[in-house]
Amino acid sequence: MSQNIASDTGHLESLRVHAADNVRVALKDLPAGSEIDDNGQRFMLAEAIHHKHKFTLEALQPGDTVIMYGVTVGRATRPIARGAAITTGNTEHSTATTAPQARRGNWQAPDVSWFRNATFDGYHRPDGRVGTANVWLVVPLVFCENRNIEVLRQSVADALGEDPYRDYKRMARELLNGASATEDPIPTRERLFPNVDGVRFLTHTLGCGGTDDDAQALCRLLAGYICHPNVAGATVLSLGCQKAQIEMLRRAVAKRDPRGLRPVHYLEQQASTSEEALIREALITIFDGLAEANRVERTPAPLSALTIGVECGGSDGFSGLSANPLVGAVIDRLVALGGSGILSEFPELCGVEHELIARCTDDAVAERFRTLMTAYQNHAARVGADFSMNPSPGNIRDGLITDAMKSAGAAKKGGDSPIVDVLDYTEPHVRKGLNLLCTPGNDVESTTALAGSGANLILFTTGLGTPTGNPVAPVLKIASNSELAQRMSDVIDFDAGPIIRGEAWIDEMADRLLEMCIDTASGRHPPRAVSLAQYDFIPWKRGVSL
Template identity: 50%
Template sequence: MASQILKIHPSDNVIVALRDLAPGSAVQWEGQPYTLQYGVSAKHKFVTEDIAPGGAVIMYGVLVGRATQLIKKGEPITTFNLKHDAHDYSTSRRQPYSYVQPNVSKWQHRTFKGYHREDGRVGTYNYWLVVPLVFCENRNVLIMKDAFERELGYAQTDIYREHVRDFLHLYKSGDLRTLKSMEAFTERPPVRKTVERPFAHVDGVKFLTHEGGCGGTRLDANTLCSLFASYAVHPNVAGITVLSLGCQNSELKTLEDEIRKRDAHFNKPFYAFEHQKGTEYSLMSGAIKETFLGLTKINEFERSDAPLSKLSVGLKCGGSDGFSGISANPVLGHLSDIVVGLGGQTLLAEFPELNGVEQELLNRCVTEEKAAKFEKLMRDYAGKAEAVGSAFAFNPSPGNIKDGLITDAIKSAGAAKKGGNAYISDVLNYTERASESGLHLVCTPGNDVEATTGQTAAGANIILFTTGLGTPTGNPICPVAKVATNSTLAARMPDVIDFDCGPVVDGTQTLEQNADNLLEYVIKVASGELTKAQQLGQDDFIPWKRGVSL
């Protein structure tokens, strides 16, 4: 019989309920009995001892909050009796850290089918990218998107348009009664139609839009250029078309300079068009022609074997629940340690969700210099939030809290498990590109799309996104695979969830077994198997303006 409760760390004074526990339940952990006066819902926690007001609550072995009133042994922690708190941190307090790499021999000779680029990187997909340097060109980008996707077979099946068409037919025929009773019709699963694609080796043409480029600060405009530069040199991008108005703050020269900073030998097809040099028609016809010719060039690339050391895996969580830090996040952590052991890259982002575990991460940095960079980025970010009356402590959403993540420190301690136990090779500011193997810390908000946008800029060629509540998020050029923390979610949202870590919770698989299965899935995706987000056309892109975003 699977366990009903779990104590995560020996020094913890809270225990997690793995099942709903009714009032009066008697449970045991390692011979210690607990009688629960109040019910404890699955994913929530109860204390193992009386905790006086101001007393520390410890989970994952770290401080995650302090009692605001007496919490008696066996009582659940809630927003009424617990407030966020976390230990301070400092580079000067760094302690020696040792790490035993997992055995990776079984993966040593495994490969995936990827696109080899001239700079030595390997793409998991072969995309052409179209971007506007300023929001004024969004409309033209969307016109190009409609034309290319429909004519080249990349458009998603428009099932919802078909719904409206069917409903319109019923309305015109005066049959509103049938329309109102069509529950089964609206619940039927979509049927995806296969459309022939003339460019067999081009996985798609991706079109980005945004609300920046002018009218904001020059810093925001330059950051946007840096972001686009990182996307241009990304191994999943084979060519790029840029639409510029001509007078905006995000100048074409800035973009070109940022590209050369990242790749001095950049030689991908790169076509730029300026709207103010002529008519809209001349702009669009020229952009469409050159983009089409560019597709004929990149269609010459084909997938071939690449070692797993060429993987760059983004580690992300969103819509987290009380199982995130128990199942899916530690599974990603073990997978991260394997990928790092093979010589690959992993990228842990979301700095507001590292609040409370900073000292452990500082200890794991390979040099004092990298630790100092992490500390400065964290303190600067936290300081900006506090300056506008906010704080990292405000990060948990109502959904997080409802499902057991009572404080940001609890959420952060579980979120950090995605980074496994490896040494931290490097620390990257937003839009900086990962240039070496190993685990990286990437400065991004916790906001799902801002984070995946930033991880992709750092070089992720696949992102693993854990979720306990269900989050339909993707990225235009980097496949995002959704990893469920529990099997109930995986069954409820099969069109969103790619992989289930629920077996770790119910005890049918070990964490290591589940991680091995997930890595097998990663190899398939890296070789061209579409994630659910890709199948749905979930191309989310939000640049971070470096303001306060949690």
């Protein structure tokens, strides 16, 4: 499909993505009366079409299906003239069982000969996994410890001279006191631990006041972070009386790390003599941990040790045409090289389930996907919600009219490779190849889960611009269009816009993006999210989050 997109665009003004589609996508603002050439069939636009939006190739009557990517993405609710826009006023979410394009066992792996002997420089852990970063983690078991986490965050930044907000603090002083007030209270110092990428501090709103399941899920997620290949060790703060107890987290960590290879220090405030004593003990564990982590250096590792999680946020009408299939092409390359990908956001897979089921390696994997997807949908229905509510106002403004339309493009991030496993929320990735992970569509909740299941690098596509990162897994942002890449250049790492303009093939761009992934995994390319200290962490409280 990637080559079809690239070759079909050229310098055209609109695009039909799949031969079976009955809509085209406007690649620029098109005035009413514009002549459209659709495979030799010429007609006039019935109305002005905003760029990224879709218009019909034939007149539709109420109940007729809207087809894009070769699958049903909606149903007309009123008559729609040929050459008219698809909108929320004339189309509603709908899916239909169609013959899948995919077939089990028929995947044609891409040519990866260029990368066959490629390696990245990573941190080799005692359990055999390889990290793309080397951080010490500071974790609260309950929201009551968030204030102490913030005290530790500021104290460690001051001691190391590594305050990521130094420039903003200087800006605030200058605005308040005048341009002369430029003295920096936290001077920059030589890095004391050059082999460590920093200390990451998590905060959250859970740990008490919820159900036992909430507490167990939080501990499983935290265990995934503590035992992550990018994490050297952790300091855990507990109040003492909360529902998520230290012993609960110990058991969750032991399941991930049965040999006890990861150093973890548990501190309980209600058992401490004072807050000062607690903070002092925590600081000692952090600085001792940094000294130990600094003894590990980057050394070459095969690309099969990479696990890339894929995410989209702030999607636009071009995301499913450029950035998402581009990322999918990277995942296909990585899988062909023996590595792994993780595709999440179950609400954004609604409508393409049949395609994903057809790609599952066996019936058991397919049934696990059906079971988790059905359970999620049923839970949403019980509280009066539905996956069709997923598209945000920003999505709709940019042409993603229905959840099925959004899903058809979102699923492209997973490429075309076989699906080897389906994971429930907080479950660890264990099988090489493409995995599906049950998460909500919420950007940060889903990105948080990807790292918790073991993604040691994350590719995040966006069409509108989303300032999201992760505390332990480097996040690369891929813009669906060049206007965004230029306007938010401090947030975006890679521009997929040339694909839309017909200036580059997806295959060509995928090789370039994979090279950036290798450089990022090796510490040679610092992602914008890391430079901006975008370390977002939001656990999913297993309610309805679309």
